[in-house]
Amino acid sequence: MVIILKKQTEESELNRLRTWLERQNVTISVIAGEQHTLWGVVGDTSRIDTDMVESFEAVEGIRRISEPYKLASRSSRPGDTVIDIGNGVKIGGGNFTYFAGPCTIESEFQIISVAKSVKAAGAHVLRGGAFKPRTSPYTFQGMRDAGLRMLLEAKKETGLPVVTEIMDVSQIELFEDVDIIQVGARNMQNYELLKELGKISKPVFLKRGQSATYQDLLMSAEYIMAEGNPDVILCERGIRTFEPATRNTLDLASVPYLKGKTHLPVIVDPSHASGMSELVKPLAFAAAACGADGLMIEVHNNPSTALCDGPQAVLPDEFSEIVAGVEKIRNAIR
Amino acid sequence: MVIILKKQTEESELNRLRTWLERQNVTISVIAGEQHTLWGVVGDTSRIDTDMVESFEAVEGIRRISEPYKLASRSSRPGDTVIDIGNGVKIGGGNFTYFAGPCTIESEFQIISVAKSVKAAGAHVLRGGAFKPRTSPYTFQGMRDAGLRMLLEAKKETGLPVVTEIMDVSQIELFEDVDIIQVGARNMQNYELLKELGKISKPVFLKRGQSATYQDLLMSAEYIMAEGNPDVILCERGIRTFEPATRNTLDLASVPYLKGKTHLPVIVDPSHASGMSELVKPLAFAAAACGADGLMIEVHNNPSTALCDGPQAVLPDEFSEIVAGVEKIRNAIR
């Protein structure tokens, strides 16, 4: 951390800052320039509250040098995290995982038939929403507890492990038989939820918030890991930008960037990012080509009766084509 | 709502869409153009799931015409909502309310002394954080339950009503004696929390999320109102943009825009928006000049011992100057 000092600062203010910093177990090197005096702060700065530093009278600004995350950092663990969810399904570490299924669970029949379709097409994990975060209180909010039971029925029927979204701490116990708990983009900084998920031993699928930087995402992973749960799966699903044509802007640079900074797996969700079914295949191919550890894809099978399908869902046949193409790309760049 | 149909659509697909729409109690007018055929959908479209419409094979896109919120809409209630929180403090409807206090409650002594300072300077409501959403799990997370008790002590001591942030549904009962419950920007779309807050009879101070549109903010207010709680206070606190110099970009057009669309009060928080204490006064003046119903301002009084003060906090004397200037501006434009 480099601290830029204000020009005319009283000695007493400098001393106050110096004393405070030294109590944080860091050391200070001074660089006196013509325009600014800088303090280089050396040591473990990850626990230093930068807002606190900036509130000192003497401080004009700070520049972070080290990353504020530790457990999520690749420097703390050079090898990739590999998450084994049983049934031969491993996530990360060179494995490529397909998470597929409907946006929303609507009936036992529906979720089981989509589960069979996606399993046949090569999916490793079944996704399906029971608790649904909807922008409007007047639209379908998911089948909730009943939906979870249907999802677990589909798991039993097909053997596919399942991932589904949690929306509140109070729901955790309902997720006991769920294999992976998803935290949606809107809850990426719901820190009370993250802390509770850090106390259980179940992988967490953490979606990037719509206005979250890479660092914000890693800090949210750090919240989970700091409580003891090392199994976090990161998911790029698009950020909010000025472009109105797509629902969000899929930021694929996140994939190689994050994989350089962290040992955690990085999955891409091209369905929610684009909001358009015709963009799912090309973006899935792109994600695989730039090194993602897997894809989360929305698949429906009978749009005519769907209660909450999105315009981004693809049919099982299209999903098969995506899997086939992705496998060819992965072979090509191996 | 206007639905744009795909060019070569089979009759059966059109029928399927028409049947579905008619079941939603709306009527359809057809406009056949050279390039596109449009369906104008007339009736109460607020309950129609637009994702669902877009997932129909026949649909190329939709354009919303009516607002998707109802209870929050000014058309549902032409007069301003005025929220009486006792002690002579009313919010909205031409009143101007100052919410002031420290970022974080640190001790009984601290919160009581800041409370006295801000009360003397003209504040109507004391703010102070007990549960703190921090980006890093390694920085101070607030005094939590103990902090709440200190805040209520300060309320007793000064008579000021209090507002403080909730972070999880499970905390609601702890907020029994709190006058206004704040939902922070990161939880603006934590719908489970919003629904629970809709079931109690206590005003909710709802901060705009960093990537939330005006409509998203109003839809989150609608979540609370749809459950039965009409007392929602909206707060503009800056959005995330590409500009790195300020923490967020304060979007003051939100004030006149929202006040045109909704009867709910609109408060501005210039402290968190800018992240720089020297910008608080000019932005507070600007907020008052464009019609805000009040200000939320971070005030500290002894920065040298603060545990989590932000670089955006002002001293009580500066807060007094802000109040004095704002009152002059309000008189000027009355």
Next chain:
Amino acid sequence: MVIILKKQTEESELNRLRTWLERQNVTISVIAGEQHTLWGVVGDTSRIDTDMVESFEAVEGIRRISEPYKLASRSSRPGDTVIDIGNGVKIGGGNFTYFAGPCTIESEFQIISVAKSVKAAGAHVLRGGAFKPRTSPYTFQGMRDAGLRMLLEAKKETGLPVVTEIMDVSQIELFEDVDIIQVGARNMQNYELLKELGKISKPVFLKRGQSATYQDLLMSAEYIMAEGNPDVILCERGIRTFEPATRNTLDLASVPYLKGKTHLPVIVDPSHASGMSELVKPLAFAAAACGADGLMIEVHNNPSTALCDGPQAVLPDEFSEIVAGVEKIRNAIR
């Protein structure tokens, strides 16, 4: 185009609007809803000035249905535009073109040696900047006319066609022997320049502006095409977002989206988008996988003496690896 009318509008205002619209050779269909009355405007709306429509007293808002571009639209020309720049190099229509070379031309020796390297590695077009748009007036502004001559020398030496950036109308005549004229992101809406480039018969390489939507980019292409020059090459090079880790956010959804909307070729520049050499290869692979018509990549060969190399330039060996990988990916998805 759908026009939303204000609720209480006087008949005379409606007549004024109706008369004006009818003069534009369009017809109007009325849809009267409970909350709004809509006018569906049918006919060639591409020449209607939407700002003008919105300025009528009677109008609350408008929603565009048809695209405002015509010549650039795929509906005006279903087959892909293929641009033949001689020497067997064709751009678009299933061809994949590599544009490679240094950020800045520094000496005849440098540009010729990089040209030889990239040609050997598979490049089809040599890029190199003579006129350089730099954020600071105090940094190297390019070798300008002399740089252009060196670039043409490199063309003569290697047979590679060349592309280089123009910054002002007055420079057009200097570009006579240049094969493709590049318009940089900062000049994407320099309409005087676009119009002049529309009057010459030389392909234009048009980079997306940092805050340009897909539609803005196509409208800038339309400016060139409307003047008579059909040979426009679009280039995605990243947009400005809140993410600070990368220079810009490469928006790869633009590739399949644009290719659906237009017949023009779409090239991706992963070098400028990311600003980091280690991200160039994965993003180049991703661009190829999602259907780009080519890549523009910054290649340097002797960083130790460079005057203005960017942190995003790769070495010739890395460029060779990129070409090899991209060809495998293209074969895989063919």
Next chain:
Amino acid sequence: MVIILKKQTEESELNRLRTWLERQNVTISVIAGEQHTLWGVVGDTSRIDTDMVESFEAVEGIRRISEPYKLASRSSRPGDTVIDIGNGVKIGGGNFTYFAGPCTIESEFQIISVAKSVKAAGAHVLRGGAFKPRTSPYTFQGMRDAGLRMLLEAKKETGLPVVTEIMDVSQIELFEDVDIIQVGARNMQNYELLKELGKISKPVFLKRGQSATYQDLLMSAEYIMAEGNPDVILCERGIRTFEPATRNTLDLASVPYLKGKTHLPVIVDPSHASGMSELVKPLAFAAAACGADGLMIEVHNNPSTALCDGPQAVLPDEFSEIVAGVEKIRNAIR
């Protein structure tokens, strides 16, 4: 400037970087931390090309400490720049200037009548577009040379100085009798144009680009000033964000921020920022309250015949009300 070095860097690479830096007349202080080694670079770093520094093998990243602009910086000139355009009109230094007039010049009658109206209402400078940057090539592009002549006629008739937009270097000579030359948002980084405007002695009204940071704006001012023209007027007119309700997001924090960093005047354009006439007055008030040096406001007088009025134009009466309110606010906060 602080340079962050890569961890395992060969001595020869460090030497190469050190030699290069020393040639730039700066000195280096080394801070060796556990995780990173930093070099603090002291001296005049404004001429150092940061892209160049980042391209060195040894460099992991840099953090700028000093501002890269010099002539525009308040530290180079503590007092405010005051620009005297004759006729008693001064801009900056505590003066408050109203720039008003129609979007587009349409006829001599129109511009003269609007000029008279706005003069009567208190305007100091007449604005009006002759060369119009329009997104579509098919909409009215302005009256160009003829429009300029009409504007000068209005100047003669009313005595009001005039400001109008330039779109290309080749137009400069046409602007001889124009008092202030405007550079629009789309041309803010048209560096060839900025350099030429730096060579003449006429104030330049420089609008912030839609994706330009404060620093980008100041660097564009620096381009003009570095060529010898000190009279630059900055204009905040909104930036592009994800919010679709307003045309752009007016960023009023720019006003106090820029006024802290530079001695140049800062004007606010609430008309183009919002794109909605009902937002112009509240945003104008807000701009005055936070310390702007003036306002640019679009005023029309006969919307029924306008060729290119925007939905953001106000009538002369509304402009009068804005002036009256702004004067009261300025008195209130004096």
